[in-house]
Amino acid sequence: MWTRRHMLQASALGTLAPAWLHAADNTSNQPFLVTPYVQLGNAPRHAPQESLLVLWHAGLDSVHWRVEFRAAGTSDWIRCDRVIRTEIALPGLERFGVYEVELRPLPPGSRAEYRVWLNDQAVFQAQAAVRSPSRQPFRCVVMGDVGTGSPQQKQVALQVHRYQPEFLLIPGDFVYNNGRVSEYTTNFFPVYTATEAASDRGAPLLSQCCFLGGRGQHDTEASLATHPDGHAWFYYWSFPLNGPSLSAERRHVYPLSGQTSQQSAFKSAAGARFPQMASYSFDWGNSHWVVLDTWNPHIDWTDPELRAWLQADLKQAQDATWKIVVSYLPPFQSSTQYPQGQKMRVIVDLLEAAGVDLVFSGYAHSYQRTYPLRFVPAPRPAGPVTDPGHLVPGQFTYDQRFDGREHTQADGIIYIVSGCGGNPQLHSPEQTDNPQTWQPFTVRYNASQHQFTALDLHGPRLKLQQISREGAVLDELTLTKPSAPAN
């Protein structure tokens, strides 16, 4: 049986053509548990013809689904009847299906129109961004620590929708508190599948732009013994599967716990995405992004195999103008609420050698920005570094000439914490604009309001804006490469 919440959640038919509005009004016939959303899928690299995945959640009734799509502005619809259904059958939860269709081919940098048909009736229609090719400017958004269903989360979603990003990346903490199916249902999907953008509802982001991201503490640490519907991150997202191969012994993998039957149910639903999807990389426009599994207290980024993967991944991306790493656990941050947590400093040497420009994190519910900096650990950590609270002291070099306005070429990596996407609890707001409380590498700190990071990448010029839930610009900087023309 569908609950009333499911009915409300399924009423995302505002984008349908008038001829279908009769069906939209008839909520007793709503077919979706979660309305369609787009994903990049296992497509890490640019292709001459791009693709998108469309996923939705629905019951397991014997019905015929199909999807039609076309590049916006073209006339002919392409029909897809190959719908893959993954059954989510978990103890204590009514069974349902995650449905998936691949839209291919799509011109790079276009917008894809798609509509989902149930039997002989179109029941959903939307338009989504297709990945831009390397020569095409694009916009994207980074914001972490989101899924609580809070008013602030909805207000931020509205502002993100106004910015119209091609993709939205969440460094971690998609949902609180335990990454559960039931929490996605209440705290996540309703906000980002709202039928229209409104400050008290959220916005229809999921149907229009790909969500990407990594696992935060609250996406990672569930035990199937106590939360059999935990680790839903692996059910609902389809990211590239090009991360480091994890050994048969499951080293570096967060243990599922729980009974054998609970683990089997999880693995059956997660398929190849578990545990492989925990780290990955992808290209978008002229940028290369690496998303890492970091908070997981079982992963050791001093392991030579993991380091070799990271090094090779960044090396093959050497032609990308911008290289950006996503590490939910911040290597450098100033929140007094988290004085430790320096575990990910062990990869900084690889990032600097590869010319990484930016590192985005979450975890600390705040906005923080560092100088462009270089770091050498002293002493270099010997042996495994797995505990998120591990301390890694060292020596710093700061580029204090860079100001993001007049001087825009950075000598070093800028580390950004963007963890104010929706969780109502912000960390250490008393540190906002209070430099005496910051570490020497920090140049901005704001935990006074909810906000997100907007990026505009245009050739050798990258513009970053930190935008509040009310639309105010809280911070702004420009980064350029030597080939960028002067202002």
Ligand SMILES: [Fe+2]
């Ligand atoms: Fe969080």
